[in-house]
Amino acid sequence: MYAAVRNAATVRWYIAGAALAVYLIVIPAVFHASPYILTILTTASALAFISAGVWLTFHIGRINIGQGAFALIGGYAGALAVVDLGLPFWFAVPLGGIAALAVGVVIGLPILRLRGVYFAMVTLSLSETARLAALSFSGLTGGAKGVVNIPLPGGLSLFGFTLLGDFADINKHLAFYYLGALLLVAGFAAMFRIVHSRLGWLFRSLQQNEDLAASVGVNVAQLRLVAFAISCFLGGAGGAFIASMQQSIYPASFQVQDSIYFMLYCFLGGLGYVFGPLVGTFVLFLSFEFLAGLNEYQPLIYAVIMIALMLGLPNGLLSLRLPRFATWRAWFGLRAEKDDGAA
């Protein structure tokens, strides 16, 4: 029994390692000259990073349909930092995250008292509010015209060594792909650690019973805010990254529909798994990009997937059981053991 559990874990690490190798080595090697594919994959990385925030809000028991608002805030903050303040690109992503975090803390303080459908409704309206705000404060945001021609990242050098060339001179699609990959790996590594540390246990205690958590001395209001702030940071940083990559941001860059998609990615991958939003985003976003003919039916298909999920696979894709361990062992050339029946 124990051996079976350990092998299941080993198999999972093998799969994760293989996926990471494909993502970091195989894809860049094969597609380095295909800007279209690189751009789509880079966008998927950033969207998965943003969805991770939504997942964390789920993890404290709140349904968050407002992540589009924070991606938009981050996108504008990053864009304006570069365009108006003349800061280098490298500040855009962290500043986008911090701006969204700051707004998230101010808004989160009152709204995190709400639960269930009330919290969901308020966050949903945040998405629309952010879009309208971006439209109306045209002095700052450029209104419907948005912020365009955001300069590409310059080179990055340290002590005279060039770490990265000016994006205008190098294969910028490949460079963005690697940056997106860095964002994704760093983001999910941080999330993995959160979930497996005491912080994650405390978040789950809030999800399962806030009153009980308070009764054993957990500062419920503070922890809720911490989770939401992290979520908003991820949304803002991811939004700033996408704006930099597309060199533009508009009020419509992230809207209610996007907020709903972020949530759906989490559902699809599985709310019980920290890598759920990653799997969900890549599966759904990439299927739609590569089946371009379906685009006009996208909302309809999303709705059908949502319903099918709720009915058939409520714990998401990652809850699908792996094939028998013996099969995997054979694949990876692991020693077959006699007690396979135990698995």
Place this chain on the structure above:
Amino acid sequence: MALLEVNGLGKRFGGLAAVNDVTFSVAGGEILSIIGPNGAGKSTLFKLISSFLRPSAGRVIFEGRDITAQAPHRVARLGIVRTFQETTIFREMTALDNVVVAHHLRARASLGGFYFATRRARRDEAKFRKSAREILGSLGLGEVAGQRARSLPHGHLRALGIAIAMATAPKILLLDEPFAGMNPEETDACVAMVRGIRRRGVTVLLVEHDMRAVMRISDRIVVLNFGRKIAEGRPAEVRENPAVIEAYLGRPDDELGA
């Protein structure tokens, strides 16, 4: 000096005075029971003391400090910890993890420390796990430590609720109907368990309908009816008190047993 003083405490829900001008004090190390018919205000009183509700009148003094209307997690930090009348646990965690999480107040490392798994944080975690196993063992839950809480039988769930509270190392433990739904043998075991808790230096406040158990276990009893305190004293005194007998008379199912 009394460990806990409840002074003129009151709570109104709209027109209803659920708790009305209740005053009593609790000495360190005693087992004090609060009894009264259904709806008398016992659970509300517990929620006021543990700050889950804000009183409409009166004060709660703990170790000489006024703690009225502090946030519940602060009151828990001071050492006043309640259990819940309804079974209340972290359903999706194992019994062990329920109790490990509940050690939160004893953490010496910061949240950042736990995130980066500093040495102090790792020492905390190891200590919590050990202590959680001890608590589960002492409450007869050692066997089910690895089971998911929601799949445990009722009797174990009541005990797990108490184990969670014990993990905070409370100075005063507020138990709301810990014997509810138990058969006589389970109740006997649970009575022994509450005595064991007191032996470890924890003061116990108990709300309970099982009069046989209350009479056996309590040092003193406070009786509530319609939100008001109608009697207070040792079990033998309370049992003979005419006001108490009258309060219970209309309720033949609640017998003031021996």
